[in-house]
Amino acid sequence: MKTITKAVISSALLFTTGYAVANDYKTTIEYRHEYRDGNKKHSDRVKAFIDTGNNIGFELDARYNNDGENEMFNDMSMNGSELSIFYYDKLGENAVGLLGASLDFNPNGLVYVPYARLNYSFDNGFRVQGRYKWKLWDYSQDGTDGESYHSKIQQLDGWFGYKTGNWDFEYSFEYWKEMEDNAQAQFDNDATNYLHNVRFMYSINTKSGALWRPFLELGDVSVNNFTDDRQLRARVGIKYTW
Numbered sequence: 679m680k681t682i683t684k685a686v687i688s689s690a691l692l693f694t695t696g697y698a699v700a701n702d703y704k705t706t707i708e709y710r711h712e713y714r715d716g717n718k719k720h721s722d723r724v725k726a727f728i729d730t731g732n733n734i735g736f737e738l739d740a741r742y743n744n745d746g747e748n749e750m751f752n753d754m755s756m757n758g759s760e761l762s763i764f765y766y767d768k769l770g771e772n773a774v775g776l777l778g779a780s781l782d783f784n785p786n787g788l789v790y791v792p793y794a795r796l797n798y799s800f801d802n803g804f805r806v807q808g809r810y811k812w813k814l815w816d817y818s819q820d821g822t823d824g825e826s827y828h829s830k831i832q833q834l835d836g837w838f839g840y841k842t843g844n845w846d847f848e849y850s851f852e853y854w855k856e857m858e859d860n861a862q863a864q865f866d867n868d869a870t871n872y873l874h875n876v877r878f879m880y881s882i883n884t885k886s887g888a889l890w891r892p893f894l895e896l897g898d899v900s901v902n903n904f905t906d907d908r909q910l911r912a913r914v915g916i917k918y919t920w
Contacts, residue, residue: 704729706919710893711750716901716909718747721757737762737780758784762791772799787817807837813854821860830857831864846879846891866906874898875911891917 706727713720725739739760745753764778773796780791793811811833818826833854840847856862856869865871879893897911 704731704919706917708915708917710895710913710915712911712913714899714909714911716907720744720748720750722751722754733765733767735764735766735778737764758782764795769796772801773797782813787815790814790816803841805837805839805841807839809833809835811835819862821858822862823860825860827858827861829861831855832857844881846877846881848877848879850875850877863903865900865903867904871900873900873911879917887920889917889919891919893917 704727708723708725708727710723710725711720712722721744722742723739725737728736728738730736737760741757741759742754743757744750745755760780760782762778762780764776766774766776769775776795776797778793778795780789780793782789782791791811791813793809795807795809797805797807799805813829813831813833815829818828821827831854833852835850835852837848837850839849851872851874853872854864854870856864861869863869875895875897877893877895879891882890882892884890893913893915895911895913895915897913898908899911901907901909
């Protein structure tokens with residue numbers, strides 16, 4: 679069976695599983711394609727978001743790599759999947775708090791990701807969101823001192839958005855730090871790394887009540903762990919909500 683066929687089947691099974699545990703309150707499916715101009719690599723991601731309507735939500739995703747430089751949909755291989763379960767509640771007129779945890783299944787093993795998030799929306803269309811999370815690896819890696827270690831990363835994420843009519847604009851910033859002393863570098867031979875990202879999204883409402891939201895993202899991300907080189911990360915995708 680060709681790799682791309684396996685990818686499609688895996689995605690379909692992921693979405694079917696997600697839908698089975700949800701009611702009809704809200705379901706969103708997202709697909710996005712990514713290209714990084716520094717390493718010339720393409721990748722893809724499919725994601726399902728389910729809101730049960732009872733203050734509990736689920737997110738499921740699957741990630742795929744494309745082998746070779748400047749190759750799209752070529753020898754695709756699954757690069758991991760993630761399941762997130764969270765509880766949310768209103769903390770005020772415009773504020774929502776969220777507590778959750780993810781299980782990130784990657785080719786090397788499992789990563790546990792507990793997190794807390796706060797969303798605040800202003801009446802004029804602006805919004806701010808913040809998230810704090812840990813990433814805890816359950817598999818050992820080779821440390822800089824020759825001893826093995828289990829990676830522990832703390833991360834802070836922030837989003838600043840504005841919605842006007844059918845348009846939505848968002849800037850996000852992520853900063854993280856490896857907490858293990860003998861761990862591998864994250865960026866420029868240091869324990870920290872960061873990224874910037876901007877997103878442009880347009881909403882299309884259908885007569886049936888479904889919502890289509892195509893989007894474009896442009897990000898500034900590191901090329902590797904050992905130099906200060908940065909690269910452009912471009913993404914195009916679409917969200918479908920019913």
